[in-house]
Amino acid sequence: MAIVVLLAAAALLALVLQSRHDSDREAKNRSVSVAQTFAHSLGLQDALKTPDPSAVLQPLAEATRVDAGVDFIVVMDTKGIRYTHPQPDRIGKPFVGTIEPSLAGHTYTESVNGPLGKEIQAVVPVIASDGRVVALVSAGLTVENVSGVVDRQLPVILLAIATGLALATVGTALISRRLRRQTHGLGTQEMTRMYEHHDAVLHAVREGVLITDNDRRLLLANDEAKRLLGLPEDAEGRHIGDVPGMERRMADLLLSGRVATDEVLESGDRLLVVNQRLTLPRGRPTGAVVTIRDSTEMQVLTTRAETARRRLKLLYDAGGDIGTTLDVVRTAEELAAVAVPRFADFVTVDLADSVLAGDEPGPSPDMRRTAVSGIRNDHPLYPCGRLIDFLPSTPQARGYGSGEAELVPDLSEAPGWHAQDPPRARAIVEYGIHSLIAAPLTARGVVLGVVNFWRSRKPEPFDEDDMSFAEELVARAAVAMDNARRYTREHALAETLQRSLLPRALPEQSAVDVAHFYLPAQSGVGGDWFDVIPLPGSRVALVVGDVVGHGLHAAATMGRLRTAVHNFSTLDLPPDEILARLDDLVHRIDHDGEGDDVNGGVLGATCLYAIYDPVSQLCTMARAGHLPPLVVAPDGTTEIVELPAGPPLGLGGMPFETAELHLREGSQLVLYTDGLVEERTRDITEGLELLRAALSHPDRDPQESCRAVLDILLPERPTDDVALLIARTRTLGPDRVVQWDVPFEPSAVGTLRSLAAKTLDDWGLPELGFATELILSELITNALRHGSAPVTVRLLHDHTLTCEVWDGSSTAPHLRYAATTDEGGRGLFLVAQLSEHWGTRYTPEGKVIWAEQALPGPEGGGEPALAAFLDLDEDDL
Numbered sequence: 020m021a022i023v024v025l026l027a028a029a030a031l032l033a034l035v036l037q038s039r040h041d042s043d044r045e046a047k048n049r050s051v052s053v054a055q056t057f058a059h060s061l062g063l064q065d066a067l068k069t070p071d072p073s074a075v076l077q078p079l080a081e082a083t084r085v086d087a088g089v090d091f092i093v094v095m096d097t098k099g100i101r102y103t104h105p106q107p108d109r110i111g112k113p114f115v116g117t118i119e120p121s122l123a124g125h126t127y128t129e130s131v132n133g134p135l136g137k138e139i140q141a142v143v144p145v146i147a148s149d150g151r152v153v154a155l156v157s158a159g160l161t162v163e164n165v166s167g168v169v170d171r172q173l174p175v176i177l178l179a180i181a182t183g184l185a186l187a188t189v190g191t192a193l194i195s196r197r198l199r200r201q202t203h204g205l206g207t208q209e210m211t212r213m214y215e216h217h218d219a220v221l222h223a224v225r226e227g228v229l230i231t232d233n234d235r236r237l238l239l240a241n242d243e244a245k246r247l248l249g250l251p252e253d254a255e256g257r258h259i260g261d262v263p264g265m266e267r268r269m270a271d272l273l274l275s276g277r278v279a280t281d282e283v284l285e286s287g288d289r290l291l292v293v294n295q296r297l298t299l300p301r302g303r304p305t306g307a308v309v310t311i312r313d314s315t316e317m318q319v320l321t322t323r324a325e326t327a328r329r330r331l332k333l334l335y336d337a338g339g340d341i342g343t344t345l346d347v348v349r350t351a352e353e354l355a356a357v358a359v360p361r362f363a364d365f366v367t368v369d370l371a372d373s374v375l376a377g378d379e380p381g382p383s384p385d386m387r388r389t390a391v392s393g394i395r396n397d398h399p400l401y402p403c404g405r406l407i408d409f410l411p412s413t414p415q416a417r418g419y420g421s422g423e424a425e426l427v428p429d430l431s432e433a434p435g436w437h438a439q440d441p442p443r444a445r446a447i448v449e450y451g452i453h454s455l456i457a458a459p460l461t462a463r464g465v466v467l468g469v470v471n472f473w474r475s476r477k478p479e480p481f482d483e484d485d486m487s488f489a490e491e492l493v494a495r496a497a498v499a500m501d502n503a504r505r506y507t508r509e510h511a512l513a514e515t516l517q518r519s520l521l522p523r524a525l526p527e528q529s530a531v532d533v534a535h536f537y538l539p540a541q542s543g544v545g546g547d548w549f550d551v552i553p554l555p556g557s558r559v560a561l562v563v564g565d566v567v568g569h570g571l572h573a574a575a576t577m578g579r580l581r582t583a584v585h586n587f588s589t590l591d592l593p594p595d596e597i598l599a600r601l602d603d604l605v606h607r608i609d610h611d612g613e614g615d616d617v618n619g620g621v622l623g624a625t626c627l628y629a630i631y632d633p634v635s636q637l638c639t640m641a642r643a644g645h646l647p648p649l650v651v652a653p654d655g656t657t658e659i660v661e662l663p664a665g666p667p668l669g670l671g672g673m674p675f676e677t678a679e680l681h682l683r684e685g686s687q688l689v690l691y692t693d694g695l696v697e698e699r700t701r702d703i704t705e706g707l708e709l710l711r712a713a714l715s716h717p718d719r720d721p722q723e724s725c726r727a728v729l730d731i732l733l734p735e736r737p738t739d740d741v742a743l744l745i746a747r748t749r750t751l752g753p754d755r756v757v758q759w760d761v762p763f764e765p766s767a768v769g770t771l772r773s774l775a776a777k778t779l780d781d782w783g784l785p786e787l788g789f790a791t792e793l794i795l796s797e798l799i800t801n802a803l804r805h806g807s808a809p810v811t812v813r814l815l816h817d818h819t820l821t822c823e824v825w826d827g828s829s830t831a832p833h834l835r836y837a838a839t840t841d842e843g844g845r846g847l848f849l850v851a852q853l854s855e856h857w858g859t860r861y862t863p864e865g866k867v868i869w870a871e872q873a874l875p876g877p878e879g880g881g882e883p884a885l886a887a888f889l890d891l892d893e894d895d896l
Contacts, residue, residue, distance in 0.1 A: 024184070026187065043139065046139045046159070046160045047128045047139055047141060049087070049088070049089060049158075049160065050089060050128065050139060050140055050141035050158045050159040050160060051126055051128060051141040051143065051158075053083070053084075053087045053089050053092065053141075053158040054092070054126075054141045054142065054143040054156045054157060054158035055126070055143050055156075056083075056087075057080070057083055057092055057094075057156050057158065058143045058144070058145045058154075058156040060079075062075075062079075063076070063094075063145060063154075063156075064145065064147065064153065064154075066079075067094075067096075067102075067145070067153060067154050072094070072102045073102045073103060073110050073111075076094050076102050076103050077102070077103045077107070077110065080092040080093075080094060080103035081103075081105065084105065084158075087158070089158050089159060089160055090105070090135055090138070090159060090160050090161050090164060091104065091105045091133075091135060091138075091140075091157075091158065091159060092156070092157070092158045093114060093156070093157040093158070094154060094155070094156050095114045095118075095154065095155050095156075095157070096154055096155075097118075097122060097152060097153070097154065097155065098113075099113045099114040099118050099155070100112070100113060100114070101113075101114055102154075104134070105135070106134060106135075109134055114155075114157065115131055115132075115133045115134065116129060116131050116133070116140060116142060116157060117129055117142070118142055118155055120142075121142040121143060121144045121152070121155050122144065122152055122155070123152075124144055124146065124152060125144070126141060126142070126143045126144075127141070127142045127143075128140070128141045128142075129142075130162070135161050136161050136162065136163060137161065137162040137163070138159050138160070138161050138162065139159050139160050139161075139162060140157050140158065140159030141157065141158055141159060142155055142156070142157045143155070143156050143157075221239075221241050223242075224241070224243065225243060226243060226310055226311065226312050227240075227241060227243040227244030227245075227246075227247045227248070227291075227309075227310065227311030227312070228240070228241045228243070228244055228308070228309070228310055228311075229244050229273070229308070229309040229310075229311070230306060230307070230308055230309075231259060231273060231306050231307050231309070232305065232306040233305045233306055234258070235258060235259045235260075235273065235274050235276070236256065236257065236258050236259070237254055237255050237256065237257055237258075237259060237262060238255065238256075238306065239255060240254055240255055243311070244309075244311055247286065247289060247291060247311050247313055248264065248265055248266070248269065248286055248311070249264040249265075249286070249287065250262060250263075250264055250265065251263060251264065259273045259274050260274060266284070266285065266286045266287070268284050268285070269284055269286060269291075269293070272284065272293060272295065273295070273307070273309060276295075276297065276307055277295070278295060278296060278297065279293055279294060279295040280294055281293075281294060282294075282295075283314065289313055290313075290314050291311050291312065291313060291314065292311070292312040292313075292314045293309060293310070293311055293312075294309070294310045295307055295308070295309045296308050329361065330362070330488050333357070333358070333361050333362060333492070334491065334492060334495065336357060337354075337357045337358075337492055337495055337496065338495060340353055340356075340357045341353045341354050341357060341495070341496045341499050342496075342498075342499025342500075342502065342503065344503075345502065345503050345506035345507070345510075346503055346507070347370070347374060347375055347377075347389070347500065347503045347504055347507055348375070348389055348390070349503075350496070350499050350500050350503045351368040351370060351389040351390035351500070352368075352389075352390040352392070354366070354368055354390065354470065354493075354496040354500075355367065355368050355390040355391060355392035355470075356392045358392075358472065358492065359392045359393060359394060360394050360476075362472065362485075362488070362489070362492070363456075363472035363473055363474055364393060364394050364452070364473060364474055364475045364476050364477075365391075365392070365393035365394070365398055365400060365452065365472075365473035365474075365475065366390075366391075366392050366393070366470065366471065366472055366473070367388060367390070367391050367392075367400055367401070367470075367471045367473070368388070368389050368390040368391075368460075368468065368469075368470050368471075369386035369387065369388050369389065369407060369415065369468050369469050369470075369471070370386055370387060370389045370460070370467060370468035370500075371383075371385070371386055371387075371467060371468055372385065372386070372387050372406065374467045374468060374500075374504050375387065375389065375507075376507070376508075376511070377504055377505070377506075377507030377508030377509075377510070377511050378508060379465065380465060380466060380467055380468070384408070384409040384411075384415065384416040384419045384420065385406060385407070385408045385409070386406075386407055386409065386415070386419070386468055386469065387404065387405070387406050387407070388401050388402065388403050388404060388405045388406075388407060389403065389468070390403065391403050393473075394475075394476065398447075398450060398452070399443060399446040399447050399450050400447065400452075400473070401443070409439060410435075410438055410439050412434075412435030412436075412438050412439075413435055413436050413438070413439045414426075414427055414433075414435070414436060414455065414457040415457045415469045415471065417457075418457045418458065418459045418469050419459055419466055419468070419469055421459075422459050422461050422466050423459070424456060424457065424458040424459065424486050424489060424490045424493075425455075425456070425457040425458075426455075426456055426481060426482075426483070426485075426486045427454065427455040427456075427457070427481075428454055428480035428481060428482075429453060429454065429480060430444070430447065430448055430452065430453055430454065430455055431448050431453065433455075436455070450475065451475040451476075452473045452474070452475040453474060453475060453478075453480065454473070454474040454480035454481045455471060455472065455473055455474075455481070456471070456472040456481050456485060456486050456489045457469050457470075457471050457472075458470050458471075458472070458486075458489045458490055458492075458493040459493070460493055460496065460497040460500055461493075461494070461497055462497040462498055462500065462501035463501060465501070467497065467500055467501060467504065468500075470489075470493050470496070472485075472489055509571070510539075512571065522549075522550060522551070525551045526551060526552070526553050527553070527818060528551070528553040528557075528559050528818075529557060529633070529749060529751070529817050529818055530553075530557055530558060530559040530631055530632075530633040530748070530749060530751075531551075531559055531561070531631060531633075531688070531746035531747060531748055531749060532720065532721050532746070532747040532749065533551055533721060533744065533745070533746045533747075534720075534721030534722045534724065534725040534744075534745045535549055535551075535725070535742075535743065535744045535745070536725055536729060536741070536742070536743040537549065537740070537741065537742050537743075538733070538737060538740065538741045539740055540569060540694065540737050540738055540739050540740050540741075546564075546565060546566020546567070546568065546569075546573035546574060546576055546577035546580075546624070546740070547563075547564070547565045547566070547577070547692045547694065547739075547740035547741070547742040548562075548563070548564050548565075548566075548577045548580070548581050548742065549562060549563045549564075549690065549742050549743075549744045550562040550563075550581060550584065550585070551744070551746075552584075552585065552588045554588065554591060554630065555591060555821065555823075555856070555858060555860065555869045555871065556632065556634070556815060556821060556823060556860075556867075556869060557632075557633050557634065557751055557815050557817040557821065558630055558631060558632045558633070559630070559631055559633075559746075560588055560628065560629065560630050561628075561629045561630075561631065561688065561690055561744060561746055562581075562584055562626065562627070562628050562629075562690075563626070563627050563645070563690040563691065563692060563742055563744055564577070564580060564581070564584075564624060564625060564626040564627070564645070564692075565624065565625045565626075565645065565692045565693065565694075565740070565742075566580065566623070566624045567623035567624065568623075576608070576624070579604075579608070580601065580604070580605070580624060580626070580668075583600075583601055583604050584597065584601065584626075584628070587600050587601065589858075591858065591859075591860035591861075592860075592861075593630070593639060593641075593677060594628040594629065594630060594639055594640055594641035594675075594677050595641045595674070595675040595676060595677045597628050597641075598626060598628055598641050598642075598643045598665065598668070598675040599674070599675055601626060601643070601668055602643060602666075602668045602669060602670070602671060602675075603671065605624055605668040605669035606669050606670075606671040608669075609669055623644075623667050623668075623669065624643075624667060624668040624669060625642070625643055625644040625645035625646075625667050625668065626642065626643045626644075626645055626668060627640065627641075627642040627643075627645040627646075627647075627648060627690055628640065628641055628642070629648065629688065629690070631682065631688070631746070631748060633748070633749055633750050633751045634750070634751045634756055634815065636681055636682055636683065636684070636748070636750055637679055637680070637681055637682075638679070638680055638681075638682050638688065638748075639677055639678070639679045640660070640662060640677065640678055640679075641662070641663075641665060641675045641676060641677045641678070642662055642663070642664060642665050642675075643665045643666065643667055643668050643675060644664060644665060644666055644667030644668070645692075646691065646692070646693055646696070646703075647659050647660050647661070647662045647664075648660050648662070648688055648689055648690050648691075649688075649689040649710065649711065649714060650680070650682065650686055650687070650688055650689070651686060651687035651689065651714045651715070651717060651724075652683065652686055652717070653683055653684070653685040653686060653717050654717060655715050655716065655717040656715075657711045657714050657715045659707065659711070660678065660680065661678070662678045663675075663676035663678065682748045683748075684748060684749060684750045685717070685747060685748065686747070686748045687714065687717075687721065687724060687745055687746065687747045687748075688745070688746045688747075688748065689710070689714060689724075689728075689743075689744070689745050690743075690744040690745075690746075691710070691742065691743045691744070692739075692740060692741065692742040692743075693739065694737055694738075694739035694740050694741040694742070695710070695728070695732050695733070695741045695742075695743055696709070696710055696732060697739070698734050698738075699738070706732060709731055709732055710728060710731075710732060712731070713727045713728045713730075713731045713732065714727075714728065720747065721745040721746065721747050724745050725743060725745050728743060728745075729743070751815060751817060755782075755815065755816040755817065756813065756814070756815055756816070757774075757778050757813070757814045758811060758812065758813040758814075759771060759774060759811070759812045759813075760809065760810070760811055761799060761802075761803075761809075761810040761811065761812055763803060763808040763809075763810060764803070765800070765803060767799070767803075768795075768796055768799050768800060768803075771795055771799055771812055772792040772795060772796060775788075775791055775792060775795055775812075775814060775822075776788045776791075776792060778814055779791060779814075779820075782816050784816070784820060784874065784875065786875045787820055787872055787874075787875065790853045790854075790872060791814075791820065791822060791872070793849060793853060794822050794849075794850050794853055794854060794870050794872075795812065795822055795824070797847065797849055797850050798822065798824040798850065798868050798870070799812065799824055801824075801832055801847070801868070802824050802826040802828075802868070805828070805830060805832070806826030806827065806828035806830065806865070806866075807826060807827040807828040807865070808826070808827055809825075809826070809827055810824065810825065810826045810827075811824070811825040811826075812824055812825075813825070818874070819855065819871040819872060819873055819874060820871070820872045820873075820874060821869055821870070821871050821872075822854075822869065822870045822871075822872075823867050823868070823869045824867070824868050824869075825862075825864075825865065825866075825867050826865050826866065827864060827865040828865055828866065829861060829865055829866055830866075832847055832859065832868060850870050853870075853872070854870035854871055854872050855871050855872060855873050856870070856871045857869060857870040857871070
């Protein structure tokens with residue numbers, strides 16, 4: 020009962036004090052509310068602008084004071100001079116109180132000794148529309164009135180205390196009985212021991228526990244919570260916002276009172292998993308229980324696992340992104356790009372100069388910077404293309420020599436690296452690059468170069484784990500790099516072989532103006548080729564062909580076929596017979612390759628062979644599985660020649676057909692391979708239409724037409740060889756060609772010799788008269804003796820002088836060496852001695868025996884040497 024009485028007395032005192040406190044607070048709140056209401060009244064600022072604000076405001080303030088139940092409302096200017104007051108004699112005098120906070124735009128409450136006694140007042144600013152404080156309003160109550168309220172409440176308080184004392188007495192008895200029943204009669208010792216056990220468990224558990232009340236004060240924090248959060252020993256009992264050392268995010272979570280489940284927060288260098296649940300006794304929230312678990316070590320393991328996962332993903336991506344092309348430079352660029360920024364901030368690839376050419380690297384550490392990739396472009400690293408002579412003290416040179424990766428954690432303390440280029444080294448360090456891994460590119464035991472990984476954005480340096488990963492990444496890229504190097508070497512060899520087999524310069528001829536273009540495929544040289552072959556009688560053969568496949572075998576096969584075409588062309592056969600002999604050759608090559616050499620055969624080949632005669636303007640052509648040519652007429656009309664396709668070379672047993680067409684002077688004959696018109700993104704038909712459109716400009720010369728075709732049709736990265744041959748026809752006019760029909764009798768020889776001599780005089784070639792007469796005498800005599808009618812003689816004045824004798828017999832003449840006692844047999848020997856070239860070609864009507872002489876002077880080769888024949892007279896001949 021003594022305790023209950025003490026509690027009642029304390030409760031009485033607390034109620035009185037609380038009542039006084041509440042009254043004071045109520046007085047302040049009422050003062051603030053009345054002052055703010057009056058300060059925001061609509062006519063207040065207009066009244067302040069009148070000549071006499073007091074006359075307007077005094078009645079209004081008094082009326083408001085009475086209605087609001089306050090003791091005074093005072094309106095004053097910014098200097099504190101009153102406009103209103105309950106005591107009119109106080110108007111115009113300074114205000115008693117603090118006005119500086121309100122002049123700054125704040126509401127201020129205080130207790131002062133004013134004209135009405137001790138007052139509780141509030142001062143609020145009157146703010147104009149532009150934000151300036153133009154006046155102040157104060158309202159308040161006297162302490163006497165406030166105390167009177169408390170005194171009037173005291174009897175009620177005493178009655179409530181008495182009632183509470185009685186109820187407490189009864190309640191204490193009832194609670195004591197209930198507690199004894201709930202504790203099963205446990206005494207204080209047993210309860211103390213139970214509390215000690217509870218306290219020991221609470222502070223020994225390896226999980227932090229916090230308990231807060233409804234006002235967010237910290238009621239309990241066990242030892243683990245204090246350790247994890249860094250709380251002081253006196254943290255309990257403080258408001259959460261006032262607890263020193265608590266992280267802001269943790270404090271915000273505790274102050275919010277929201278439910279949290281396994282929420283991860285940072286606290287210093289720790290990662291904490293926080294759970295928060297509200298305590299709901301009888302359904303009303305009164306506080307919260309928070310449990311905290313340290314997951315830093317788990318997070319470290321998770322971070323390491325995530326790092327390992329990212330690196331495995333990077334290695335997987337590198338397998339698909341590096342080596343997409345068999346190009347050394349492109350492979351180096353892909354390696355540099357794949358590692359930025361996922362592993363390093365900057366990556367540079369330095370390769371031995373010989374590797375770029377496809378050769379084996381040398382022992383010298385001189386390397387060329389082949390690729391650079393980084394998070395920024397303004398870095399001070401050596402640029403691409405720079406040849407770097409690494410000193411032996413640099414990690415690059417050591418790694419290149421040993422084949423082992425070099426780790427430089429701090430570049431600012433690496434004197435060996437600084438010695439390479441001190442000014443640039445200082446610029447690199449000042450730029451922020453602070454750590455380096457130099458990993459050699461090693462494939463099949465050969466070091467091809469060095470890959471440099473630079474770090475700048477992350478403050479921590481590279482470590483041993485990073486170096487191991489760099490070695491793994493570079494090792495995978497080295498295989499692709501070596502494959503590209505080997506391919507570059509083989510491609511260079513094949514391209515060199517192929518270009519050596521192709522014509523380096525076209526031979527001199529006057530039948531056509533020629534433009535040509537050849538480009539090997541990016542994936543490997545193939546077997547495309549073209550040729551321009553001069554033929555007797557000022558004619559020219561135009562050839563284009565394609566061997567299926569790529570590489571050295573295709574290039575070598577192309578060389579064999581081109582050589583065979585040259586050899587067959589010397590026989591002066593028509594196109595269909597040339598292709599038939601070429602088909603037979605390919606068939607034999609295929610059978611020769613059926614032995615041990617599985618690559619000895621020809622997988623397939625096509626060819627187009629055309630012969631153009633500038634005298635008759637006829638073009639005879641045949642094709643073996645090749646694309647048909649195009650003819651551009653002088654008026655711009657472009658047509659695809661309707662030419663029988665013929666089977667590809669090597670099938671054997673099937674004939675080839677020829678087509679003959681008349682080409683006007685200035686027409687363009689276009690021969691090409693399928694690599695020009697066929698591509699993955701378009702079919703041959705579309706390519707042919709594009710080719711036709713590009714050629715339909717007759718005003719262009721062959722070189723311009725060639726460029727126009729390439730601009731439209733040439734792929735950026737051709738997958739097949741591209742060969743293009745454009746020939747614009749020329750003619751040998753009547754002023755350079757003479758032809759006579761020869762009577763089939765010996766007396767006609769002399770007449771023809773006279774006509775030939777006169778013709779040579781007209782052409783300005785009298786120096787060739789004797790030799791020409793001698794050649795024509797022998798050839799006509801042979802035709803009359805050993806051939807058959809009709810006999811025709813033709814002289815062609817081109818870059819050589821050609822004598823042709825036509826007859827109706829297909830019997831071939833033979834050159835032989837006559838003995839000193841023989842009366843005849845020297846005719847063809849004399850022809851061979853007097854001419855540069857001679858030969859026989861067959862026509863459907865018979866044969867032609869021709870002989871070519873060089874023109875005298877600078878255009879030709881000088882006069883023929885006739886000294887050996889000056890002692891011969893006509894009868895001897």
